[in-house]
Amino acid sequence: MVTISMIPDDGVKPFFTSWILPPLLLAICRALISLYCFLVIILRWALDSGEIGSSFSYFTNLTLFGIAFYTAFSAFHGFKYHFTGRVPLEYWGEWLQGLHSVLYTTVVVYPIIVTAVYWALLAGDAEIEGARSWWAAISVHVLNAAYALFEIFIPRTSPPPWAHIMPLVFLLALYLALAYVTYATQGFYPYAFLNPDKGKGLLVGYIFGILAASIVVYIVIRYIILLRKILTERKAGMTGKFAKKDLDARTRKESAGFA
Numbered sequence: 001m002v003t004i005s006m007i008p009d010d011g012v013k014p015f016f017t018s019w020i021l022p023p024l025l026l027a028i029c030r031a032l033i034s035l036y037c038f039l040v041i042i043l044r045w046a047l048d049s050g051e052i053g054s055s056f057s058y059f060t061n062l063t064l065f066g067i068a069f070y071t072a073f074s075a076f077h078g079f080k081y082h083f084t085g086r087v088p089l090e091y092w093g094e095w096l097q098g099l100h101s102v103l104y105t106t107v108v109v110y111p112i113i114v115t116a117v118y119w120a121l122l123a124g125d126a127e128i129e130g131a132r133s134w135w136a137a138i139s140v141h142v143l144n145a146a147y148a149l150f151e152i153f154i155p156r157t158s159p160p161p162w163a164h165i166m167p168l169v170f171l172l173a174l175y176l177a178l179a180y181v182t183y184a185t186q187g188f189y190p191y192a193f194l195n196p197d198k199g200k201g202l203l204v205g206y207i208f209g210i211l212a213a214s215i216v217v218y219i220v221i222r223y224i225i226l227l228r229k230i231l232t233e234r235k236a237g238m239t240g241k242f243a244k245k246d247l248d249a250r251t252r253k254e255s256a257g258f259a
Contacts, residue, residue, distance in 0.1 A: 004163045006098030012089050014156035014240075015104060016078045019232040021154060022241045027078025029154075030071040033147055037068035040139045047132065057182040057190045059175050060118070060140050063110045067147050070107045073100070085245025102167050105160040108151050108225075109168060109218050111144035117210065121193060152225060156240050159222040159229075168214055176207065 008014070018026045041064065045052050055061045081087045089097055118141045128137050151157070179190050189195045193206045232238045 005161060006163055006167075007094060007101050008158040008161060010158050012097050012100065013081075013087050014158060015089075015100065016074060016081050016087050017156050017240050017242060018154050019156050019238040019240055023078055023082040023243050026155065027075045027082060029150070030078060031075035033150070034068050034071035034075060036139075036143075037064055037071070037147075040064065040136075041068070044136060054182070054186065054188075054190075057178065057186070059110075059190070060114050060144075062175070063106075063114050064140055064144060066103065067107055067111065067144060070103050071147070073103075081246070082243050083245075085243045085247075085249055101160065102164055104151065104157065105164040105168065105218070106171065108148045108160075108221050109214060111148040112217050112221070113210065113214055115141055115145040116213070122191065152221060153228055156229075156233075157225060159225045160218070165215060165218060168218060169211065172211060172214060 016026070017023055021029070041055075041061070045055070077087050077089055089100060123137075123141075128134055176194075179194050183189050183194075192198070194203065196203050233240075
């Protein structure tokens, strides 16, 4: 019987360790990223209360929430690993581990798509004037891609399983449905290219183009992660930096095995 696993073969610990950063520093970096993402969300709501009601209709904002929660969750487990030598997620069951793994894949794929689509299709029609507008544009359409690159290159994560293509496509389909629910309930399209009045053929082209681009980006990122593992772990011998208590436990286990 063929089983589909959403968890990489080497488990979940590589999500919380790095080939170059010690666990504590990795957790601190993620905590700062999460804090800044939530700060961006709160400040944008505070500066324009009208955004609160419509913010969840935009894929850009949903992606930012995904980054914020992923880095917060990862920071929590990273701190626990640094101080105890154990990753709580390892004991939380396979379905939660699978969800975390899928969330990681969305964090490294969707921000790249958001940034590319915004600057290629939407930036020309956007009104980016003044420091506040530029700060918002950079925070949600540039830094989001930087966070994705951080997660691609810095942790010890393995290439996402091929099965992750399914939830990536499914979540995009759900968002498409949400966009049209937004039009039906609030009277606007989150993105102008989703308006069928501009041409149904063009609309279909945009939808399938973004879907295809997402799959291509996933494949490219998957092999970039594989290349990173080859260069850092196999070629350079940088197999990872681990918590002291984790290393001590391994030493005791090895000693017991030889006793």
